[in-house]
Amino acid sequence: xxxxxxxxxxxxxxxxxxxxxxxxxxxxxxxxxxxxxxxxxxxxxxxxxxxxxxxxxxxxxxxxxxxxxxxxxxxxxxxxxxxxxxxxxxxxxxxxxxxxxxxxxxxxxxxxxxxxxxxxxxxxxxxxxxxxxxxxxxxxxxxxxxxxxxxxxxxxxxxxxxxxxxxxxxxxxxxxxxxxxxxxxxxxxxxxxxxxxxxxxxxxxxxxxxxxxxxxxxxxxxxxxxxxxxxxxxxxxxxxxxxxxxxxxxxxxxxxxxxxxxxxxxxxxxxxxxxxxxxxxxxxxxxxxxxxxxxxxxxxxxxxxxxxxxxxxxxxxxxxxxxxxxx
Numbered sequence: 001x002x003x004x005x006x007x008x009x010x011x012x013x014x015x016x017x018x019x020x021x022x023x024x025x026x027x028x029x030x031x032x033x034x035x036x037x038x039x040x041x042x043x044x045x046x047x048x049x050x051x052x053x054x055x056x057x058x059x060x061x062x063x064x065x066x067x068x069x070x071x072x073x074x075x076x077x078x079x080x081x082x083x084x085x086x087x088x089x090x091x092x093x094x095x096x097x098x099x100x101x102x103x104x105x106x107x108x109x110x111x112x113x114x115x116x117x118x119x120x121x122x123x124x125x126x127x128x129x130x131x132x133x134x135x136x137x138x139x140x141x142x143x144x145x146x147x148x149x150x151x152x153x154x155x156x157x158x159x160x161x162x163x164x165x166x167x168x169x170x171x172x173x174x175x176x177x178x179x180x181x182x183x184x185x186x187x188x189x190x191x192x193x194x195x196x197x198x199x200x201x202x203x204x205x206x207x208x209x210x211x212x213x214x215x216x217x218x219x220x221x222x223x224x225x226x227x228x229x230x231x232x233x234x235x236x237x238x239x240x241x242x243x244x245x246x247x248x249x250x251x252x253x254x255x256x257x258x259x260x261x262x263x264x265x266x267x268x269x270x271x272x273x274x275x276x277x278x279x280x281x282x283x284x285x286x287x288x289x290x291x292x293x294x295x296x297x298x299x300x301x302x303x304x305x306x307x308x309x310x311x312x313x314x315x316x317x318x319x320x321x322x323x324x325x326x327x
Contacts, residue, residue, distance in 0.1 A: 021033060021036065022036075022057075022058060022061040022062065022065070023061075023065050024061050024064060024065055024069070024071065024072050025061065025072065027071060027072075028071060028072045028073075028115065031113075031115060032072060032110070032115045035109065035110055035113040035115050036106075036110075038109075038113075039105075039106055039109045039110075040053070040054060043105075043109060046200065048176065052098060052099075052102065053102035053105070053106070055099075056098070056099035056100075056102035056103060057102055057103060057106050059099070060080075060083055060099075060102075060103050063083050063086070064079055064083075067079065067082075072110070072115065072116055073116045073117065075107075075116075075120045076120050077120050077121070077122075077123050077124055079120065080100075080103060080120050080121045080124045081124050083103075084096060084100055084124060084126060084127075087099060087100075088127050093126075093127040093128070096126055096127050097126040097127065100121065100124065100126045101126075103121045104119065104121040104122065104124075107119040107120060107121050107122075108122075136273070136275045136276055136278075136279045136310070137270050137271055137272050137273070137276050138270075138276060138279045138280050138283055138312045139268070139270060139272060139276060139277075139280045141280075141284050143268055143270065144169060144277075144280055144284075146266055146267070146268065147165065147262060147263060147266045147268060148162060148165060148166060148169075148212075150262070150265060150266035150267075151165075151262060153219065153223075155243065156223065156224045156238070156243065156244055156245050157238050157243075157245075159216075159219055159220040159223045159224060160220060160224070160235060160236070160245065160250075161258055161262060162216050162219075162220070163213075163216045163217050163219075163220035163235075164178060164235050164250075164255065164258075165259070165262070165277060166212060166213045166216040166217075167195070167213060167216075167217075168274065168277035168278055168281070169213075169277045169280055169281040169284075170209070170210035170212060170213040170281060171195055171197070171207060171209070171210070171213060171281070171298075172278050172281045172282055172285075172295075172298055172299040172300075173195075173197055173278070174197075174199065174200075174275075174278065175252055175255055175256075175274035175275070176252060177197040177198055177199050177205075178197070178234075178235065179233075179235055179249060179250055179251075179252060179255060180197075180198055180249075181195070181196070181197065181198075181233070181234040181235070182230065182231060182232065182233060182234055183221070183226055183227060183229055183230045183231070183232055183233075183234050184230035184231065185197070185234060186217055186221065186234065189208075190208075192208045192209065192214070193208070193209040193213075193214040193217060193218070194206055194207065194208050194209065195207060195209060195213075195217075197300070199300045203300060205300040207298060224244075224245050226245065229247075232247055233247075233248070233249035233250070235249065235250040235255075236248060236249060236250055237249070237250055237251075237254065252274070255274055256273055256274055259272060259273060259274055259276075259277075260272075260273075278299070278310060279310040279312060282295050282299060282307065282310040282311065283310065283311060283312045283313060285298070286311055286313060287313055292304045292307055292308065292311070295307050295310075295311075
């Protein structure tokens with residue numbers, strides 16, 4: 001297998017370590033192996049997309065091996081269609097479509113690299129899916145206030161957690177963009193505090209802070225002393241045994257666990273996650289007279305159709321109508 005430089009970072013590939021490439025890729029020779037590695041390194045830059053595509057491709061190639069497919073160039077549209085059909089029994093339609101896209105893009109990459117002649121996934125259609133409303137659990141404004149008010153503000157971790165949740169609610173920030181922020185991405189402009197986010201596709205997005213978020217960020221930066229480390233990560237892990245913040249950035253899985261822990265401590269029974277705060281903020285903004293176009297700009301959405309998935313005002317209408325059923 002082609003060797004990588006000794007100081008290169010570890011790659012998240014389907015079979016885990018680099019020494020365990022899928023058997024069909026190994027059997028296809030060194031050229032196919034190199035092209036396969038290039039797909040996940042040169043072609044896909046987003047680490048979350050890389051992980052999702054790696055899982056999908058690994059599952060498909062393992063399925064092909066178990067089905068008796070001898071080589072990469074003998075994979076047929078029938079094999080892809082049978083795998084997709086199996087996926088629909090265990091995964092939601094959007095997930096199946098994403099997994100099929102991963103396989104299709106990989107084979108496109110292998111075709112352009114002249115590893116195989118044709119893309120067997122090109123003609124395979126995924127399951128139909130149409131959504132007007134997202135499925136992300138959303139908090140009511142009273143629940144969001146309850147959660148924020150329940151977080152202690154006399155500890156560095158409490159100040160951090162309140163600032164992070166506040167950022168996701170009041171700035172509609174994705175958790176990935178929030179956790180990628182540096183201290184210098186919180187700055188003063190026109191006598192107001194602003195934030196700078198780096199969203200999907202490397203898009204930079206800046207916006208002024210809501211007055212509550214401004215209060216949370218000021219308290220966090222001043223209370224922890226990290227304002228003097230402008231190049232350091234904004235949201236950091238906790239040093240064991242000290243109660244103080246470290247210099248390491250907070251991981252997304254840890255942020256998710258924190259949100260669940262804080263919600264449970266606040267007595268909130270809705271099974272929320274990090275993305276719930278983005279939907280909560282957008283819904284609250286629209287309920288208070290905000291426009292869909294401005295919400296899309298604030299959320300850095302390319303289309304208002306995406307923003308509509310976060311608009312949960314219809315949930316309240318449905319609930320009111322259900323209560324009309326009186327017996």
